[in-house]
Amino acid sequence: MATVNVVVIDPESPDPSVIERAGQLIREGRLVAFPTETVYGLGASALDAVAIARIYAAKGRPASNPIIAHVSTVEQARSLASPWPEVAEALAKRFWPGPLTIVVRKVESAPAALTAGRDTIAIRWPAHRVAESLIRAAGVPIAAPSANRSTNLSPTTAEHVSMGLGGDVDLILDGGRSWRGIESTVLDVSVERPRLLRPGPIGPVEIEEVIGPIERPREGESDAGAAGSPGRFPRHYAPKTPLELATDNDAGVQRATGMIEKGSKVGLLPLGAMPRPFDASLTVVTMPRSPADYASDLFASLHRLDAMGLDRIVAVMPPKEDNWLAIRDRLLRAAAPAQD
């Protein structure tokens, strides 16, 4: 196996010489995985079609699924958009740097490889010093999907990246844990009525406070059509271990215990502390009761359970409330049956 080049970097004050070297790799058309506040990204120059092709190859990503361009100024975002609408300006002002991806019409010159041939482009300014300084050092916007193989769980640590993509990455910057823990909210403002394409850390209510009413997809809707976000296949963000959902902790324990009695190894993700004693052979990873803390732990917990060789994971669904929208979305997708 090829050895992976992992360099530890301080997320608060990244070593400029490491960043300079990483920026140079980006300029040379190589792949650099880097931390953001949401998940780790697999980066290449957003202006280099050949480098972008390497991202698709490393991920095994369908060519029809476009990639987010990461910027470190609003000016840089404007340079990729035509037009850059008022609503985008207002959203950027309120939420950038941060976990909101804005879809706008693209400038002619943005590579078709980046946008999968669409006339729109997704843009985000990540709130992470390593990501921001890397984009500045590269001197170009950085194309970066989550640094996992297509349909697998997104990575929230450098270790997840090296386990999933290993030798296919030229450099992995290890800046510790991605604290938001789930991918950015994706909002399309290229259409008359702005449309939520992927729920994420920034909720619809917060967005509506800035730009007024937006379209929201129905929960669990696949939304993979031409108008939607092509990455939104029903099964996404999935662990290798089959995952099913339970309505509450009691139902989860009952379901898990039933499977254990039949000889299965089961992991359970209850919401908050377990209400009563449970079978000692049940692996329990207690999930926080606050949506932000839950998000921060979700993929790390699934990665951990996935490494245990279990037969099944049972996750307890959080309530059907606005502030749990993104978590419910990720859990529904993780539980969706594989497509092939």
Ligand code: TXA
């Ligand atoms: O938090 C994040 O967004 C992370 C970090 C690395 O920034 N990135 C990420 O990228 O999650 P990715 O490629 O795993 O997900 C990007 C999503 C996909 O669902 C993709 O289809 C959608 O954004 N997308 C990208 N460009 C688009 C476009 N022009 N129109 C509609 N959807 C687009």
Ligand code: MG
């Ligand atoms: Mg992804």
